[in-house]
Amino acid sequence: MPFHQRKTLTQFLIEERRRFPDARGDFNALILDVATACKQIARGVAFGALGGMHGSADGAINVQGETQQKLDVLSNQAFIRVSEWGGSLAGMASEEMEQPYQIPAPYPRGKYLLVFDPLDGSSNIDVNVSVGSIFSILRAPEGTGEGGRDVTDTDFLQAGREQVAAGYALYGPTTMLVLTVGNGVHGFTLDPNLYDFMLTHPDMRVPEETQEFAINASNSRFWEPPIRQYVSECLAGKSGSRGKDFNMRWIASMVAEAHRILMRGGVFMYPRDTKDLTKPGRLRLLYEANPIGFIMEQAGGRASTGREPILDVQPTSLHQRIGVVFGSRSEVERIERYHHELPGAELPNPLFNERSLFRLSA
Template sequence: MPATHRWTLTRYLIEQRRRFPQASGDLNALILDVSLACKAIARIVAQGRLAQAPATASVNVQGEEQKPLDVTSNELFLRMNEWSGHLAGMASEEMDEPRQIPAAHPRGKYLLAFDPLDGSSNIDVNVSVGSIFSILRAPAELVDTGRDVVEADFLQPGAAQVAAGYALYGPVTMLVLSVGDGVAGFTLDPNLGEFVLTHPHIQVPADTREFAINSSNSRFWEPPVKRYVDECLAGAVGPRGKDFNMRWIASLVAEAHRILMRGGVFMYPRDTKDPAKPGRLRLLYEANPIGLLIEQAGGRASTGRQPLLGVKPGALHQRIGLVFGSKHEVERIERYHHEPATREAEVPLFAARSLFRD
């Protein structure tokens, strides 16, 4: 491959397309439309309160607090992508049902699922947020008949994604993308107004000494997760024989970006906090696109029990447990889930020689 110094996103996509001479170019154009939406959102996020007056948060279709910028970001994604003729339909965290392509616009052969502003609860404290997107092929029958898109059209396993990525709105704006040939990172050059290739071959180290989990949920964790975290916290004198650092940002994009840049493992596992929800994160437009990026970068993405990208979705807004990052750590967590249940690790206060004997 030619030297990639100062490649723009457009050139990168053209070079990728050359691997498939029969390709129409529609996927490239769709990704550029998505990147345009991300640029527009980045501009608004960077202005903070200067961009809009404080407003009362509402509640979205999933019963979650919806910031005004969530609504704005969703509208930008819809407006930037509905007109070009590349899509047969869209699905968003902020909408209960799939979005139809307006009759005035042509329809295409792809589906776009997205979380327009992940981590929006962090906006008021100036912590990095982002957008996540997943691109699927529309079922042939949908393309051939031109019927309205329905929920079932989106219910494809993560392995079926043709492209996925996220935009990170932090000290700099980045777009991290996979079109099935590894993972590349692009930094928004404010002088050019273009995403420029700065991280051409991102790889997740197989080993790590860093993990991320929300410890406030520890009382709800399943035994394999408790075992893993306890072993990490035991440090050099414990069974792992090394010290670990713990991180938690509460922004999936920021967590994924840190792991792609330097390794680590992220856990938002299934727990017992709400038995009606088998996980916190949404499968189609959060877990699957992040999972594809991690796997394409040599890491591993899992539910804790099975490979994430093989899960067949059952609903548009289905939630799922998610573990991803450095391959060897994720494999260890999976192994703990499949091993027979063992007695919880003892701690000094409750050890056999303590006052609280069995």
């Protein structure tokens, strides 16, 4: 598409708003605030060591028990400072904060909640691998917002299908913002000259057929039988029951994994396992699994726990963890079928015998 025919993010949002004559401008304003935060983070990531942004933040530990990187702190502050003053939000919640963030008294409160992972994959920063930000927008319950009470954890505990918008920014060779407002998925590339997001990938769709899967194979000894079965079939290649060869990918950056799958198909698995029985999964439901799940389903893919759709799960806590499988619909449905058919049985398979790289522990 010629440059002069490309829409800016602002133009795109105005056109979307026209479909709803009664809509106010605060929703669009909130998304543009989020986009501004992502631009600020992109600049910090791009400068890297030149800006003194590499390394941990003086040994700081976040609520997840993870070491905070300097860019984790910068990114969290960018989301807060850009979004708190505009009057669109009743409150915010972040991976980096134990409690919800209250909109300061001098600022008006609005009717939305913003939930975000300010910098996903931050452990990759020092090795220059793509990282990103993930966000979700929910409606605030009655009684919050203008003249209302402070928000509580419970206000954010909404199933993924209640999201009104979700998206992510990917800070890679180019900076991209991928967004859904419930009408498909659209990708915007940051123009480094205008410093504006331009629509470059309208109506993104997850390819139905795939020959790629992503999983951390070092955890194979902790996997449940359905995941072992699926991975073994992929590894068996053309000689196995699937009749085709698969490639395995693992970036350790959920945003990068999701973007690859949106662009060329595949399936991502970070399933529930037995490594730590106190955690029913590794990824966080509200600000990782739900927004990515919303994007996948809006793009024709599927997102699941392995047992049920991610978007149907009722959250029980702000930082709840969950097992996640998403990507090309047919592959995710196959994994779900294995969970329902083979919930507890060990499966005989030649790839998991005594010679297998994924041999079961005695």
